[in-house]
Amino acid sequence: MQEWNGSVAFITxxxxxxxxxxxxxxxxxxxxxxxxxxxxxxxxxSSEELSAVTEAETVQLDVRDRAAxxxxxxxxxxxxxxxxxxxxxxxxxxxxxVREWNYEKWDVALGVNLNGVINGLQTFxxxxxxxxxxxxxxxxxxxxxxxxxxxxxxxxxxxxxxxxSLHRELGEHGIDVSVLCPGPVDTGIIHNxxxxxxxxxxxxxxxxxxxxxxxxxxxTSIDAVxxxxxxxMEARSLWIHTDDFVRPWLKARYEALLESFPNSPYAADSxxxxx
Numbered sequence: 207m208q209e210w211n212g213s214v215a216f217i218t219x220x221x222x223x224x225x226x227x228x229x230x231x232x233x234x235x236x237x238x239x240x241x242x243x244x245x246x247x248x249x250x251x252s253s254e255e256l257s258a259v260t261e262a263e264t265v266q267l268d269v270r271d272r273a274a275x276x277x278x279x280x281x282x283x284x285x286x287x288x289x290x291x292x293x294x295x296x297x298x299x300x301x302x303x304v305r306e307w308n309y310e311k312w313d314v315a316l317g318v319n320l321n322g323v324i325n326g327l328q329t330f331x332x333x334x335x336x337x338x339x340x341x342x343x344x345x346x347x348x349x350x351x352x353x354x355x356x357x358x359x360x361x362x363x364x365x366x367x368x369x370x371s372l373h374r375e376l377g378e379h380g381i382d383v384s385v386l387c388p389g390p391v392d393t394g395i396i397h398n399x400x401x402x403x404x405x406x407x408x409x410x411x412x413x414x415x416x417x418x419x420x421x422x423x424x425x426t427s428i429d430a431v432x433x434x435x436x437x438x439m440e441a442r443s444l445w446i447h448t449d450d451f452v453r454p455w456l457k458a459r460y461e462a463l464l465e466s467f468p469n470s471p472y473a474a475d476s477x478x479x480x481x
Contacts, residue, residue, distance in 0.1 A: 208436075210237045217242065218296035221249040221252045222248045224432070231432035233259040239286075241265070249266060265281060275326065283333075291341065296318060297346060300357060327372070347366050351365065365385065389448050391448060
């Protein structure tokens, strides 16, 4: 059983959305919290709320900035102690059609959603391994990491394979790994994405439709997601899901994959399938 009380958690995107939901769930269980976010106002609100429950520190952080990540780790560990729970959660939802791609948009999308995770891992894993006390890493991906999504920039950076490989690699060090693959969650991510590119638009305003907003608002609450994440960690589950929204598409994808192999017993014309 995971021991929460007294643990130190570093949560990127911790000022709002899923990160805040995870922080609330951890705070109720006595974990000490380090919330990192680019949104200073959101950090202030979250700090005021969570400091009434547990020890909570905040740091304004652009997860693309490696030096700032290292400085944030030093600051947090000097105040709260060694981080043993790492949540690489900060992400944006870019949606740009292929005819409007450029390198700057790729840099923003991958910088946050992929390099932000890598920077978190590279910052904290050597410290965890050197201390030898184990730990836990949760990487936030998406159901789009399991089945195709309409945004190539978004899907490219989903870290499912990275997390699965990391799970195997870190076992010998006593560090567990889960990958969170949320379906629709009421986080405000579409609105937040519009301000994440430093002037480089990675989401077309035309795509910010009322339908898309309602789809997310009618999804799982951030507090329910937080409890789901901790339950998954208790069970040491590699994959953590917030719902079964992608199940039918995932099933179809894997059936198609199996049937694509030469001489597959799953192929429609295989004599082994009809034996």
